[in-house]
Amino acid sequence: MSAALARFDRLAGWLLGSRTEVSGAMAVRLQNGLFASVPIFIGGIVNTSVVAAIAAARQPSAAFIGWLIFELLLGVIRITVQLHGRRAIAAGAHPPRLLAALLSCVWAGSLGVGTFLCITSGDWVLATIACLSAAAMVSGMCLRNFGTPRLSAAMVLLALVPCMIAGLLTQEPAVPIISAQLPIFMLTILSASFALHKMLVSWMSTTNELERSESLNETILRSSPDYILILDRDYEVVYCNRPDGMWAEPFAPVGQNWLSMLAEADRPLATRALEIAGAEQPANIGIHRLNSVGERRWLDIAVNRTSDASGRFIVVARDITHQKRTEEKALWMAQHDALTGLPNRTVLQARLDALLADEGRRDGHAMLILDVDHFKSVNDTLGHDAGDKMLCILAQRLGDVLEEQDLVTRTGGDEFALVIAAPCEAAVEELTERIFDRLREPVSHGDRLLDCSVSIGASLLPASGGSRSEVMKAADIALYAAKAAGRGQLRIFEPQMMLDVEQHQTKMTAARQALKRDAIEPHYQPKVALGSSRIVGFEALLRWRDRNGRLCGPDGILPAFEDPSLGEALSEMMLRKVLDDIVSWRSAGVEFEHVAINVAGGDFRRGGFVETIPDQLLARSLPSTCLQIEVTENVFLGQCAQEVEQTLRKLSNHGVRIALDDFGTGYASLSHLNQFPVDLLKIDRSFTEKLGSSPDAEAIAATVINLGHCFGMEVVAEGVETPGQEAILLGMGCDTGQGYLYAPAMPADDVPAALAEQDDALRA
Template identity: 65%
Template sequence: MLGTPTDVPAAIATRLANGLFLSVPIFLGGVLNTTAVAAIAALRHATAPFIGWLIFEVVLGIVRLGVLLHGRQRVAAGGTPPRALAAWLSCVWAGSVGFGTFICIASSDWVLATIACLSAAAMVCGMCLRNFGTPRLAAVMVVAALLPCAAAGLLTSEPIMPVISVQLPVFMLTILSASFGLHRMMVSWMTAIGELERSRSLNETILQSSPDHTLILDQDHNIAFCKRPGKDAHDGDSLIGRNWLTLLPPEDRESALAALAKASSGKPVNLMTCHSTSSNEKRWFDNVINRTSDTSGRLIVVSRDITHQKKSEEQAIWMAQHDALTGLPNRALLQDRLDSLLATAGQSDSAAMIIVDVDNFKTINDSLGHDAGDALLCEIASRLAAALPEGDLVARTGGDEFALLVAARSNADVERIAERIYEGLRGPIMHAGRLLECGASMGASFIPRDGRDRSEIMKAADIALYAAKAGGRAQLRIFERAMMIEVERHQTMITSARLALQRSAIVPHYQPKVCLRTSRIVGFEALLRWHDRDGQLRGPDALEAAFDDPVLGTLLSDRMLEGVLDDVRIWTTAGIDFGHVAINVTSTDFRREDFVETICARLAERDLLPSCIQIEVTENVFLGQGADEVKHVLQQLSGMGIRIALDDFGTGYASLSHLNQFPVDLLKIDRSFIQQIGSSVDADAISSTVVNLGRCLGLEVIAEGVETPAQEALLRAMGCDTGQGFLYSRALPAAKVPAAISQLYDTQLERRRA
């Protein structure tokens, strides 16, 4: 009975069923009306049926009223009221109405019957109105109330009364149809109200949860609705009624007005605005403006505070353009500024680029740690910035290199700036109680003299810096065209070395070393030769720069070592008495951790004795960084049986103590002295002194660059052990060595006889 013929949500069904406990006036009206009719009937006919009916109505009315009040309390408390009991009591009451009407009609008291029928009709209307939420219950109650009336009409003796029996079913159908129609209408209304409430609640939740400002503007752009984050949408707002354009900065109003006009035409618009707070803090907002979906012509503005995002973007841009360690602009910002200078540069120089490279920075990092290196870079960055006037740019381009863009029109301007920088760098730099040495080399180029694009300007400054470092460091060099030629020559050497290695064009040649007493070949010096693309044989001078390159220098040494040992194995297998082969070793080779192991492995692979080779080093190797490592390597080689020769003796800065500290077996007098021997007293004295020094120290002395018999005779007279030079032979390919060994002795004897 409490169900509905329409499928409705559970919440609405509950509300409809709880309608039994609503409409108190209708309930009281029905109870009082039927009680009054029963009382009139009992007064007119004091019989048991009428008196019993009156008593039943009074008792039933009291019980129903108690159930009604109890149910209302349960509903108010959110509980479940006694719906089934209330429904059954309602049906009993409807049956009581029908019973009373039946006995009134059956009494033939037509006044009482008229009153009872009118009362029953009124009760039926009340039943339908009060129970529209439960139309099935209303139908049961109507049938219970009117069906006895129809039966009474058929049983009375009055001829006209059966008409009631016909009219009442029609009345029941009509009123029930109206009741069910009212029910459907109310269910639709309640459903719509529920959907509207849910939509309102959802919108309220969205507005409360949204971090955005939501405004609705009328056609004059005045604020009709305002919801700000953290405030209830129903709260009053001081912005209501204000024109939205007046809230914007003056510089944004024109673009905002255009955006409003575009949004009014139905096109969504994005507009970014910037506002200043009372504390002068800037707040950025991204505004989305759109027309509302109704026909009011109003606009909705959703504004999101993007200040944090804007600051993050600015921070990201700053980080992308600045060095994280020093805070200086980085290469990207430097390039942008350089491009701007080039774009506005006239014909005459107006600015210069200076590249500053910290001297010996790797040594500080390796010896004191990266913390010390970082502290040094930060202090240098600070001093560079302090040395330049406002408007000039100091950037860190990476590692230990900085770049400066300064206003300068002449070399003198650049030199004055460099002097200020050097003056600033002369002050001591302390880190963790230790003094850090701060030196720098600088290279400068002019804008636009040295290039019309960024790469040319930076390349010119780099070339000048290279020249400064090559010239002794801690100095400024300004770019000149001649520097470019030197760099290109350097690059040509590097390229040639790479190509020669790729084409396996590196081949050792051998220059004999002749004993000045016996005129016999006692050994050879291996000299690098290579074939260029045209097949011409070239000397090592064309590859000079490659020997200082850590990678290429190592590859060239390996290729020479492999070639020499392959030739030595062939000679040894053939039984040729070649003596030994001297191999030149550079400082790059000594920086290799596996240098000694490599030589040992190569000798073992070919089953050769270590005594078949010698190692030649120059004095500069002793004086370079890592002298202790060089000494350790030479001691290992000497311990293997490999003799060590000190090449170009007398031209460097080695002291006599080095001959005692390092395992040296041979001294080679440089060719520059031998060329002047016999014509220069100094050259004769130096050569004689070196020979005597070698004899005193038990070292073999070799004279390089012997070209004439007179030079040979003087060296023999001084007591020099060995000679080497064009007088005996130029460097020979390996295939000609066996013949040279047998022929050179005869040639020397014939020359001496002549």
């Protein structure tokens, strides 16, 4: 059974195939031609049946009657197979191609046999009718079946070979000649059939390629994220690849003029782009418009002219909204502070440049710089989240106070800058008063209320400078003056402030140079016991030499002591040199009791400088009693008081004595004398110099002396310059004096001689 099916498949493949190689899909289309050309198909059946009926009527013999009956039955069968095949093709199923081909061959053979009977019947009218009918049917065979040329050839042979044989068997002289010409006719018509088949295959191949190309192009166009339009010469839309896309509103209406779909403001650009494209040059424009939901969308549009002679234009519109938004976001981030959302220094500088360049607007404006007071302590004690919250609330409150045309920026850290409309200093003061009032409300963070105090420096435009840098520098200088004056207040720039800052910078530079040149030189002022006039110790005082070798006092580098890095470096160098001098004296056999050095509050905050004193004494094999520490009252104040107490107590436990310097001039209370390990009280020179002339000064000095003795402390008076002052202090019971009455501060090399001179005087 399977072998028979295989043979049938091979027969069908040969009969319905051709020598021209075609694809499987095309072969199926060619073979399905058996079920096409219905008029020719029906006409052949009807024509053959009619000829058979005429033959049966003119020659009612069994042969003709049988031919008629066979043709009728065969016609019914072929029509049934034809209808079934067409339904199968429509349903996507396989039609009975081999059966239809074999039935076609049977019909062609029936036609040939019937024509044979008619030619050999001797009825030349019937023969003529049959021959004409056969010729017409052969033509129909070739026209209808040139998609399957072998089947066409088989049908032609089956129809004409009997006719050729019949012609040779007749006695009419002209008929055999016609029969002899039939092979030529058959070759000609078969050649034409095969030629038509080649043309059909070529046409179908070309059509398939064109359809595939069009399908591919259509797929590419519809898959493209861009919107592609084709315009005719009049700029009307003839094609749109995405009529149902989100941009359907501006682009979908095929037949409308493209320019009319654009916004009025964009039409000149689009017209110019079309003109450029019309000159065979590519053109690009960028437009934006609102879509159906009111969302702004950006388009980058490229316009080109087609390369054919149609004069059409291709418009490709790419949605670059995401790119634009990314660019806008990057630009916003480049011009704004990420934490507060305020404009940054770049925007501030641009505003100042614009104002200063516009002579008609720059007058009547001012720049303010705000700095949060004690902001570092907030970050250090409560964390950066508290500091960030304070900055955000400050930014919001500043925005509430300012007018719409004013500018508030964050320029970094805890610093804000404002550019405001202010025709005079009074307007600046009025605004800053509103700022101070708004900031008096504390900031809530968890269960804590934080003070939000600021210092403000202001500069007026253009009085403070004609350039942006000058205006900003002036505001910075005014801010520095506000901080120096006690914070929480406003200072408006004045020229004298510039001189103060320059002096400050000069002193800072001098300190750096002195450190770099190792030009710090401790000088030692004797401390004398008032009862015996014996030197009981020295206070180390800082001196330094400038570039010219002149010896200078600490006032020339005073601001450096407030700078964290410079202050620490100065303190470390001073301590190192004092200890080295002590080692030198002890090595030379010089007998002295102690040296006192001054320690500022910053030395306690700079990460362990004071804590290293015991280790440095131990490294030099020096006893702790040879060194005293002098601190001022403000060291006991502030948030680090507990750490200061712990550090001083460690030094005291180690044997280092602690002196409270400038007592009576600060904010210390009696509780501090009991809380902190203080061994000595020093009366400030401002009281000593008034002894004998001011009863108040004498009362204060007496009170300090009595208070110190009550706490078991030694009392030292600074600035003793006259014998009268010494006599008053001695009468009050003061223990020690220090001042020019005894000796000025001296270099380390003079200390041994001063001690020796004292010993000689005491022995005499």
